[in-house]
Amino acid sequence: MKSHASLHISKILLLLSVCATVLIINLSTGDIKSWSVITWIDIFGEGSTMGLMLILLAFIINSRPRGRVTNLLIIGLIGFFAATFQDVLDEIIELPAGYIFDDLIESVTAPVSVIILSYGLYLWNQEQVAINQRLQSKERFYREHSALDYVTDLYTALYMKKQIEREIIHYKNLQQPLSLMMLDIIDFDEFNRRYGDQDGDRLLAQVANILTMNIRNVDLACRFAGDRFIVLFPQTHLIDARIYADEILNALKNMAFKPDNASRSVFNECNISLVDHSAGSTAEELITALNTALEVNKQKQRFPTHKAA
Incomplete structure (x- = not known):
């Protein structure tokens, strides 16, 4: 994951300045206590709180971009850290x-710092609510951070397999159909050779965005591997899934991708395959059937048959 620490140099300097100021004022105006009167258990307790504040600050500085919410969280934590630091110094x-x-x-x-921090946490909660609404087409039923693909912001094949198994159980118990679509980008390797891996990752991310914008809230799009994606259509017959797949393909055909080192947009085409619950009784069997159907479609496109006149 990309670190955002370089965006918050001024806040890191503010933290160091606050610590230095509090320490200098205490050393210049007070006297260090003798070891015999220092209450070490208090130092341990207050020092642990101070360490926790530092850890929280490090997480926020490293993971969040600039913005009002980030500023409130960091300023609140710095103020609370300063108060805790003073508590520790009082013991010494x-x-x-x-x-x-x-x-x-x-x-x-x-x-005051607690009030600022609380307001920042409230705004952070509102921010997460908005993000969760956007994630509805990227996750179903549960969130698994370790299964996230950071190029596309979609979940990986492992997450998809778990969701397919869940839908298979629904089909067996409730006779609810399910359909799957696999999609890959035509000549993606050639695109990478021509424009570079960085543009290749940007293209994958843009395809992922198009997918999530053109599926229903109940559907799920995941990155399978390389330039391949899978879309799960729960409670959907194959005939309806074909309609949804055509809509996705039309959206992708009109996607104008602009590589960094190209003067014109690139329009990439995609191959797809579709199967329903009848193609297998496990997630592995359904995905194998999807892969096989996709390879057949790619061969047909590469070597089309021509009817005699």
């Missing part, structure tokens, strides 16, 4: 009586 450094710096950090910064 004795500040003069009546000095209010530590009270301001702990009693003002901490609650």
Whole structure:
């Protein structure tokens, strides 16, 4: 996964500046306590909280792009970290009586930071709701992060196999049909040789987007392998699946892809194959039937038969 840390250099510098400022003020105005009076269990507890704040900061800085939600989360965590850091320093450094710096950090910064962080978490939740709505055509019933393909943002063949097995059970128990479509990009290897792997990955991602935009909410599109994709049409007869497949092919035919080193758009064609529940009793058998049908279709396109006049 791409790291976003380079986008947040200013926030990392802010964290370091806050830590340095709190430490310098404490060292310049207070005296270090003797080892005998330091309560190490308190240092361990407060230090653990401070470490947790650092871990959360690292996750957010590394995984999130710029934006209002990210800013609120980071600023809230930095403020809370500063208050916790001051708690740790209070166990080590004795500040003069009546000095209010530590009270301001702990009693003002901490609650304000919690409010900022809470608002950021609320907005993050709203953001996730919107993302979940967009993911409806990319996942069904459960989310499995380890099975995600990061080129296309679709799930992989393993995830698809689990969903096919689920639909096979529905067919056996409730007699609900299912259909499958496999799709691959014609001459994708040649495209990669001509334009490069980076444009090849961009093309795969764009095909994935077209797929998800042209299937129903109940359907599922996954990347099978290389330039091959599978679409699951649950509770769908083959005759209806052919209609949906034609609509997907029409959308892909009109997709204008613009390689970085080309002056004109490229229009890529695709091969497809379709099977229904009658082609096998397991996910493996259905996928094998899809692959076989796709290879037959590719051979027909490569070596078409011509009728005599």
